[in-house]
Amino acid sequence: MHTSNCLTRRHFMQSLIAAGIVTWAPGQGAAQMLSQSPKILEGTTFDLTIDKLSVNFSGKPRTAVAVNGSVPAPTLRWREGETVTINVTNRLKTNTSIHWHGMRIPTDMDGVPGLSFEGIRPGETFTYRFPVRQNGTFWYHSHSGYQEQTGISGAIIIEPQTAESEAVDREYVIFLSDWTDVDPHTILSNLKEDGSYYNYHRPALNHLSGDPQTKKFSTALAQYLMWSKMNMSPTDIADVSGSVYTYLCNGVPPSLGWKGLFEPGEKVKLRIVNGSAMTFFDVRIPGLQMKVVAADGNAVEPVMVDEFRIGTAETYDVIVSPENMSYVIFAQAEDRTGYAKGILATSANNEAKTPTMDPRPIRTMADMGMKMKGMAMPAMSGDGKMNMSGMQGGGMEGMSNMDMPANTAHVAAGHDTSSMTVRSDSAMNMHVPPEEVARTMWDQFPLPQPGRDVLPVGTPTSVPSPLPHLASVLKVGPEVSGIAVITGPKLSDPGVGLQHNGRRVLAYSDLKARYPGVDRRSPTREIELHLTGNMERFIWGFDGKKFSQAQPITLRYGERVRIILVNDTMMEHPIHLHGLWSELENGNGSFNPYKHTLIVKPAERLSYLVSADVKGHWAYHCHLMFHMEAGMFRTVVVA
Amino acid sequence: MDNEPFAHVLLDQLEGRASATGTQFKWDGEAWAGTDFNRFWVKSEGNIARSSMSDGDQEFLYDRPIPRMRYFDAQIGVRADLDSDPTRAWAAIGLEGLAPYEFEFAPTLYIRNDGRVAGRIEGAYSFRVRQRLVLEPQIELNFYSKDDKARKVGSGLSDLDGGIRLRYEINRKFAPYIGYVYSGSYGSSAAFTRATGDATHTSSFVFGVRVWR
Ligand SMILES: [Cu+2]
Numbered sequence: 001m002h003t004s005n006c007l008t009r010r011h012f013m014q015s016l017i018a019a020g021i022v023t024w025a026p027g028q029g030a031a032q033m034l035s036q037s038p039k040i041l042e043g044t045t046f047d048l049t050i051d052k053l054s055v056n057f058s059g060k061p062r063t064a065v066a067v068n069g070s071v072p073a074p075t076l077r078w079r080e081g082e083t084v085t086i087n088v089t090n091r092l093k094t095n096t097s098i099h100w101h102g103m104r105i106p107t108d109m110d111g112v113p114g115l116s117f118e119g120i121r122p123g124e125t126f127t128y129r130f131p132v133r134q135n136g137t138f139w140y141h142s143h144s145g146y147q148e149q150t151g152i153s154g155a156i157i158i159e160p161q162t163a164e165s166e167a168v169d170r171e172y173v174i175f176l177s178d179w180t181d182v183d184p185h186t187i188l189s190n191l192k193e194d195g196s197y198y199n200y201h202r203p204a205l206n207h208l209s210g211d212p213q214t215k216k217f218s219t220a221l222a223q224y225l226m227w228s229k230m231n232m233s234p235t236d237i238a239d240v241s242g243s244v245y246t247y248l249c250n251g252v253p254p255s256l257g258w259k260g261l262f263e264p265g266e267k268v269k270l271r272i273v274n275g276s277a278m279t280f281f282d283v284r285i286p287g288l289q290m291k292v293v294a295a296d297g298n299a300v301e302p303v304m305v306d307e308f309r310i311g312t313a314e315t316y317d318v319i320v321s322p323e324n325m326s327y328v329i330f331a332q333a334e335d336r337t338g339y340a341k342g343i344l345a346t347s348a349n350n351e352a353k354t355p356t357m358d359p360r361p362i363r364t365m366a367d368m369g370m371k372m373k374g375m376a377m378p379a380m381s382g383d384g385k386m387n388m389s390g391m392q393g394g395g396m397e398g399m400s401n402m403d404m405p406a407n408t409a410h411v412a413a414g415h416d417t418s419s420m421t422v423r424s425d426s427a428m429n430m431h432v433p434p435e436e437v438a439r440t441m442w443d444q445f446p447l448p449q450p451g452r453d454v455l456p457v458g459t460p461t462s463v464p465s466p467l468p469h470l471a472s473v474l475k476v477g478p479e480v481s482g483i484a485v486i487t488g489p490k491l492s493d494p495g496v497g498l499q500h501n502g503r504r505v506l507a508y509s510d511l512k513a514r515y516p517g518v519d520r521r522s523p524t525r526e527i528e529l530h531l532t533g534n535m536e537r538f539i540w541g542f543d544g545k546k547f548s549q550a551q552p553i554t555l556r557y558g559e560r561v562r563i564i565l566v567n568d569t570m571m572e573h574p575i576h577l578h579g580l581w582s583e584l585e586n587g588n589g590s591f592n593p594y595k596h597t598l599i600v601k602p603a604e605r606l607s608y609l610v611s612a613d614v615k616g617h618w619a620y621h622c623h624l625m626f627h628m629e630a631g632m633f634r635t636v637v638v639a
Numbered sequence: 640m641d642n643e644p645f646a647h648v649l650l651d652q653l654e655g656r657a658s659a660t661g662t663q664f665k666w667d668g669e670a671w672a673g674t675d676f677n678r679f680w681v682k683s684e685g686n687i688a689r690s691s692m693s694d695g696d697q698e699f700l701y702d703r704p705i706p707r708m709r710y711f712d713a714q715i716g717v718r719a720d721l722d723s724d725p726t727r728a729w730a731a732i733g734l735e736g737l738a739p740y741e742f743e744f745a746p747t748l749y750i751r752n753d754g755r756v757a758g759r760i761e762g763a764y765s766f767r768v769r770q771r772l773v774l775e776p777q778i779e780l781n782f783y784s785k786d787d788k789a790r791k792v793g794s795g796l797s798d799l800d801g802g803i804r805l806r807y808e809i810n811r812k813f814a815p816y817i818g819y820v821y822s823g824s825y826g827s828s829a830a831f832t833r834a835t836g837d838a839t840h841t842s843s844f845v846f847g848v849r850v851w852r
Pocket of ligand 1: 313574575576621622623624
């Protein structure tokens with residue numbers, strides 16, 4: 001079954017008709033495992049059954065929750081312009097739900113229990129029905145409890161109505177996920193007692209033997225004490241690590257390696273989905289350059305890269321042209337405690353050498369947005385340069401030899417140090433009177449996905465780039481262990497652990513939409529939100545408040561707003577707004593990329609535009625599952 | 640969603656103390672249950688030697704993070720001295736949390752209805768030698784405003800218990816350790832202790848296990 005999707009469609013149509021629970025245990029044997037890429041279901045009507053399933057990903061038998069007996073869930077193939085009907089039957093003893101991630105659909109079809117629908121009770125069948133008005137690679141997952149971690153997530157492929165994407169000979173979904181044998185509830189409980197519970201790379205005496213670059217004890221000690229003073233750790237990269245995660249590629253652990261076949265000379269499209277609960281993956285295929293053609297389901301101007309970071313819930317489509325016998329799709333976890341692995345090969349017998357993982361990244365004071373004694377401020381160019389040269393280099397001597405990669409220059413050049421202070425959105429009263437929305441525009445709501453034949457609507461007003469911001473009104477406290485003093489754009493920074501690794505790594509500044517944005521209007525309002533948290537207590541939130549302490553964010557139906565996110569924590573957060581597009585302001589104007597999930601790096605300040613073109617209650621949250629559960633969640637009401 | 644309750648028990652010291660005068664068994668632990676902002680705490684410690692129990696101290700506390708403080712909680716409740724000596728009950732108010740440089744710090748003030756006041760300061764520091772090998776110096780000091788001969792405590796600094804333990808975390812929740820502990824009584828406490836024939840200064844080799852769940 002590891003042949004191309006197109007060859008097997010008919011077969012899957014049959015299995016769809018036969019719809020029932022297929023029981024299989026993924027760990028039963030290597031041969032069986034290799035044959036078990038997630039099934040592909042196609043058509044307009046789907047029957048999905050959610051039930052328990054015994055699985056074995058780590059050598060120990062465990063119980064997963066599965067969709068149609070499959071972990072990950074079957075891949076759903078839809079066509080733009082059709083209306084799909086999905087009957088989801090719950091055979092669990094607890095409520096369940098399915099959320100269609102990135103889909104622009106009515107709010108009551110979005111599948112977030114307590115927000116837009118009740119959830120699916122045990123024994124019930126809930127029917128989702130909505131028109132598919134977009135195309136690209138998306139995914140779906142449960143929004144109930146920890147079910148996303150325990151098995152309910154799968155890919156969605158939507159064919160465009162008119163063939164407009166680059167022709168390829170073959171395509172595969174590469175669905176990355178993190179499996180754990182530990183009950184997710186126990187994981188969160190352990191993190192509440194000890195925020196570093198899963199981090200086995202904490203600063204220790206052996207790290208004091210010398211600074212990595214200067215080999216000086218005094219530098220190492222000074223850094224150790226600086227972090228220690230704040231009760232924080234520079235090795236807080238991921239909250240949950242490979243110590244309890246097995247990273248899967250299409251449901252196959254790296255010990256076996258999922259395998260996809262190709263003929264030499266073929267163009268192969270890989271639809272890469274990060275369907276993990278808590279893991280950022282750094283993806284590369286040694287020996288192959290990848291042409292990135294879509295991000296979060298939206299076409300971008302092709303960009304050739306060696307590697308890219310995919311945050312939890314993001315998707316990227318890449319095209320590769322493999323020539324040799326075999327290649328490894330190598331997706332190492334951001335904290336380098338493990339990896340997911342796939343193999344592209346010309347024959348099922350071909351293996352490929354797995355590369356060694358890169359060194360573990362280390363956070364710097366710049367990631368904290370901290371000012372440092374004796375450190376000149378121009379270093380804070382907001383492009384991540386300081387990450388490398390600032391602390392690790394041991395101060396000034398490390399900074400004198402820093403170079404400015406070409407791709408980071410334009411953001412740095414436009415950076416204004418005087419604006420590097422932050423303010424909270426608590427004073428959300430910066431209203432510019434709403435512009436008159438033309439009747440013709442309302443008729444087009446919800447606005448279509450950008451495309452070749454889509455005409456933009458609306459006219460720009462004179463509101464320029466982000467409004468000036470004031471000092472932060474946030475205060476430290478139980479929910480806020482740090483406030484970044486210096487924040488700025490880091491769009492051309494590929495992220496901690498990926499800078500200067502000798503490879504061409506994708507950065508957000510590389511994403512230029514292939515088709516112009518649909519809503520030409522300028523924002524009439526800005527909402528600034530700070531991402532906050534306290535790692536020690538494992539409390540996360542926006543503006544120092546957990547979900548339960550906060551009011552919903554209200555958007556007026558039809559308005560266009562700019563959301564500014566400021567990350568005051570020392571971790572990356574993939575922020576996901578349901579139902580509406582997030583148009584990342586990365587300097588490409590009308591060609592700013594449309595996304596549904598945006599990584600915000602430590603001490604980063606980024607902004608994006610949102611058209612409130614679908615009424616309802618939408619979830620807005622960090623897609624790290626335990627951050628969401630610990631409070632980094634808001635309701636956005638469009639009314 | 641974000642107000643789910645959790646519960647944990649940590650026995651920081653569960654150990655045998657071997658000294659020139661014999662071996663005693665010591666426990667010191669705490670448990671909490673609740674949400675981020677409302678927790679119920681139990682703290683318990685005591686010594687058992689020659690079938691008599693000393694230093695028995697059980698506290699039942701309500702715990703809340705302190706606004707504007709990142710890592711400190713306020714705790715208020717009761718303390719009961721329950722062991723082979725006469726029982727005492729106290730009202731308790733204290734702090735518990737992480738001071739800068741990851742220094743665990745817990746000062747508590749105790750008041751009895753007859754106007755007696757006592758204080759306790761606990762401190763500890765976890766020094767990570769390797770990922771699973773931790774060297775932890777720890778100290779506990781007790782102060783009393785007035786003598787209480789029946790419980791062998793005197794005014795001023797009454798007693799001190801300080802040690803250094805080297806533990807190996809087989810996993811996060813189970814870590815056997817060895818160490819060295821000094822415990823001493825001072826002032827009139829020392830006199831009361833001497834009167835019962837016990838040693839006022841004891842150095843012990845300790846072996847035990849730190850467990851939590
Ligand atoms: Cu999310």
